[in-house]
Amino acid sequence: MSLDQVMADIAAALNVPIDLDDTLRSLTSSAVENIPDLISASLSVTHRDGSIKTVAPTDSLSVQADQLQYLLGEGPCVRAALEEPVVIVPDMATDPRWPVYGPKVAEMGVGAQVAFQFRAQHDQVRGALNLYFATARQIDDETLMLGRMYATHIAIAMGWARHEETLNEAILTRNVIGQAVGVLMERYKLDADRAFDFLVRTSQTGNVKLRVVAEALVAETTDQARR
Structure with missing residues (x-):
């Protein structure tokens, strides 16, 4: 899995002139293809009448898991859609x-779950990107970075975010990570995938965001070059 490939998939989904439903399905499918151990994804969208509905599910598992959460009134997708920006359940x-939902969804084959909130700029309508993982696992910085990226671009596709600002932020993040990967490739004679893995492990070990690690490495290299 390569960051450039993820960005290419997202750009393709946003740029091809297809309808919104197809675009959203392309984005949730791309998330399953590119995020390690992810087996299912969907969107939960709130409505003015207080209901929550599932959009762009990748398969029946996410539909069933979403519906169970709506029925019980508990679970990461409900919490993210209504309240918290990110809900992480290793x-x-x-x-x-989740005393009721957790054991039930585990029996369905879900080991871990993450939900990312997205919302309309000038409205109370909100939604959540729901990610379902096959096994219980620590949710690492790479997964969170990719999940946030997909949630941002889903909001763009729905017209719930300003395209220029959010896309520029994503491009800046990609560029600084790309620069850091280049530095590591040159310094340690690594290929691109190993250099990216090196960044991710450094981020996890230091409990620091991936972009911050990349920015520090690039700044350090620039300072050394000026001396």
């Missing part, structure tokens, strides 16, 4: 926040 079977 182990669905044992997390005490």
